[in-house]
Amino acid sequence: MGLEAVVNEIREKGQREAEAIRAETRAEVEKILKEAQERAAAIKTAAQEEAERTASHIINQETSAANLAVKRLILNAQKDVLDQVYSASLAAVGDLLAEFQEKALTSLLKRAAKEIREGVVHANERDTPIVREILSRDKNLSGYTLGSPVEIPGGIIVESKDGDLQIDYSYRTFLDEIWESCLKDVSDILFT
Template identity: 35%
Template sequence: MGLETVVNDIMDVAQAEAAQKKEEADTEASQIIEDAKERAKKIKGDRLAETEVKIERLNKQEISSANLEVKRIKLNARKEILEEVYNKAFESVSNLSPQKNEELLKTLLDKYEEYGAKIYSNKESEEIVKKLSSLEYAGNIACIGGIVIENSDGTVSLDYTYDTILKGVYDQSLKQISDILFG
């Protein structure tokens, strides 16, 4: 056996070991790559699921926000319409004919005059109130019509102005008015 044969045998063994190590390294590298691909696939799936959840949450938030905005707009529109109805009623009461105003004042006086000693009205109704009432006329007040009756010492005041009556009726009937207008 020559030195050359020993060198060749060592070289063959070294090459066989190198081939085996290379094969093991290739197998390990393939396994690492497969594991990495699986992890990447799982991460991608998790992220996709998280993104879908976030998109769904944002979608729900946007829909809720849009619904609230629609409700706000509808409520504001209803409020404007109800204010317009009140203003038209106020205007109608403000523009009562003198005969109708006198009828209403007479009705109020017949019902409430006995509870007071002094009476107030707006400037336009002063002469009618003085003519219809036996109470002391105490002066003018700022209102669209009606009367205010006070006891002799001014501690009790009954407000039967058209403004107050209209506001009271409106407040009491607001739900009914809203139901009639908006269903």
């Protein structure tokens, strides 16, 4: 065997070893790349899931905020309607017929006389002549004098002579009592 054959054999052996090393390196590189791709895919999946959770959370928050805003608008609109109904009711009670006003004021004065024997009666300007007439003709109300007109939609306000006691029998007071006790029913009728 000549020197050339030994060199060829060494060269072939070197090439085989180099090829084996390259194959081993390629396998290692592929393994590392595959692991890196798997980690990247896992990171990407986790990031997508987190982004979806965050987006879902934000959407839920925004939806809740929008629903709350809509509910607030509806409640404000309903309150406005209830306020209009209250005002219309108060105006309607104040605009009842004169015969009704006289009967109502007579009844209220008799009721007040049970609590305050002597005092001053205040009514609105429209009802002052009616109250004056009732006080002048009913002997049971002789302890009362007519006071100055007050800004009420109807009814009376009676003060004791010493000013320590006051009874508010104005229509607004009665309507407020009824309104408070029936507000849910009124709301149900209007908004259901």
